[in-house]
Amino acid sequence: MTSRFLQQQQTRAHNRYCLNTIDSMESGDTWRMFRILAEFVEGFDTLSSLGCPSVTIFGSARTREDHADYKLARSIAAGLSQYGYGIITGGGPGIMEAANRGAADADGISIGLNIDLPFEQHQNPYVNLPLGFRYFFVRKVMFIKYSMAFICLPGGFGTLDELFESLTLIQTRKIKPFPIILVGSSFWSGLVEWIREQLINNGKIEHTDLLLFEILDDADEIVASIRRTVIL
Numbered sequence: 471m472t473s474r475f476l477q478q479q480q481t482r483a484h485n486r487y488c489l490n491t492i493d494s495m496e497s498g499d500t501w502r503m504f505r506i507l508a509e510f511v512e513g514f515d516t517l518s519s520l521g522c523p524s525v526t527i528f529g530s531a532r533t534r535e536d537h538a539d540y541k542l543a544r545s546i547a548a549g550l551s552q553y554g555y556g557i558i559t560g561g562g563p564g565i566m567e568a569a570n571r572g573a574a575d576a577d578g579i580s581i582g583l584n585i586d587l588p589f590e591q592h593q594n595p596y597v598n599l600p601l602g603f604r605y606f607f608v609r610k611v612m613f614i615k616y617s618m619a620f621i622c623l624p625g626g627f628g629t630l631d632e633l634f635e636s637l638t639l640i641q642t643r644k645i646k647p648f649p650i651i652l653v654g655s656s657f658w659s660g661l662v663e664w665i666r667e668q669l670i671n672n673g674k675i676e677h678t679d680l681l682l683f684e685i686l687d688d689a690d691e692i693v694a695s696i697r698r699t700v701i702l
Contacts, residue, residue, distance in 0.1 A: 505604065505605075506605055506608060509603055509604065509605060509608040510608055510611070512601065513583075513601060513603075513608065513609075513611070513612045516599070516601055517581070517601075517612060517615070517616040518616075520556055520579065520581075520616065522554055522555065522556050522579065522702070523554075523555055523556070523618040523700050523702060524555060524556035524557065524558050524579070524581065524616055524617055524618060525550055525555050525556070525557060525558065525617060525618060525619045525620075525621060525696060525700070526558040526559065526613050526617040526619070526620050526621070527543060527546065527547060527557060527558070527559050527565065527566070527569035527621045527623070528559075528560070528565070528620065528621070528622045528623065528625060528628075528629045528632050528633065529543060529564060529565025529566065529568075529569075529622065529623030529624060529625045529629055529653075530564050530565055530623070530624060530625040530626055530629065531560075531562045531563050531564040531565070531566060531625075531628075532563075532564050532626070533564040533565050533568070533623075533624075534564075535567075535568075539565060539568075539623050539624055539653075539654070540564070540565065540567075540568040541568070542568075542623065542653065542654075542689055543565045543568035543569045543572065543623050543653075544568040544569065544571050544572035544575070545572060545689040546569070546572065546621060546653070546689045546692050546693060547568070547569040547570070547571070547572030547573045547575075547576075547578075548572035548573065548575045548576045548578075549572075549576075549689055549690065549692075549693035550573075550578075550693055550696060551572065551573045551575075551576035551577070551578025551579070551580075552576045552578070553693070553697060553702070554578075554702050555578070555618075555696070555700070555702070556573075556578065556579035556580075556581060557569055557570065557572070557573035557578060557579065557580055557581065558581040558582075558583065558613065558616065558617055559581070559582055559583070559597075560582070560583055560584065560585060560609075560628075561581075561582025561583055561584035561585075561593050561594065561597055561600060561601075562582075562584060562585075562592060562593065562594060563592065563594055565623045565624075565625065566582070566594060567594035567596060570582055570594055570596035570597050571594070571596040573596070574596040574598065579598070579599060580596055580597050580598045580599065581597065581598075581599045581600075581601070582594065582597030582599070582600050582601070583601050583603060583609050583612055583613065584597075584600060584601065584602050584603065585602075585603050585604075585606060585609055586602065586603065586604045610632070610635060613632065613636075614635075614636065614639065614645060617648070618648055618649075618700040619648050619649040619650070619651070619696050619699065619700050620632070620633070620636055620648070620649070620650045620651070621651045621653060621692065621696075622650065622651065622652050622653065623653045623654060624653075624654050624657040624658075633650070633652075636650060637650065637679075637682055637683065640682055641675070641679055641682065647682070648699075648700075649684075649695065649696060649699045649700065650682060650683040650684075651683065651684055651685075651686055651692055651695060651696075652683055652684070652685045652686075653685075653686060653687065653692065654685075654687060655685050655686075655687055658685050659685070662680070662685065665680070666680070
């Protein structure tokens with residue numbers, strides 16, 4: 471009897487623990503949902519009032535100020551800003567800073583969608599319209615919804631993630647096509663060759679999917695390409 475009683479008590483204690491854990495998770499998830507909704511609302515309210523077509527510029531957060539990619543991103547952003555385009559970046563250092571800096575050079579709209587990270591990410595001083603995000607997926611929605619074109623300079627996993635997500639959404643017709651420009655043929659040509667050899671030749675994607683993006687190297691050529699396809 472004593473052994474059975476102890477087993478029953480242990481079972482009840484375990485069940486109470488499980489229920490309390492579930493309740494705690496549900497409560498945490500509820501508050502997380504409100505935080506997610508708040509980020510969506512703030513992003514929609516802020517970016518819907520821009521009043522001009524905007525271009526997102528991606529690239530490595532680790533690119534130094536004296537690097538050619540930094541200077542190129544700054545020049546591209548300044549050129550686009552002079553023609554009235556807003557510039558959107560992830561708001562951090564490296565290529566993001568360069569693009570925001572170029573927009574600020576031309577007194578343009580310099581938007582930074584900053585993400586809360588334990589390392590690497592801090593808001594650069596050239597953003598004049600900042601927004602902060604905790605959740606990557608909310609931030610990605612803002613990039614996609616409020617950008618008329620993507621310009622991707624050399625970067626790491628984050629840049630590749632943003633690039634391939636946009637390509638996937640266009641390929642699957644979840645969003646309308648928009649220009650995607652890969653900047654730097656020496657950096658991107660190896661990836662494109664791999665896509666051709668492994669994905670196209672093995673039937674993973676169609677050959678026409680290569681038309682979803684183009685590779686350019688010159689700042690003036692990039693600005694001219696955006697002006698031809700994104701009409702103010």
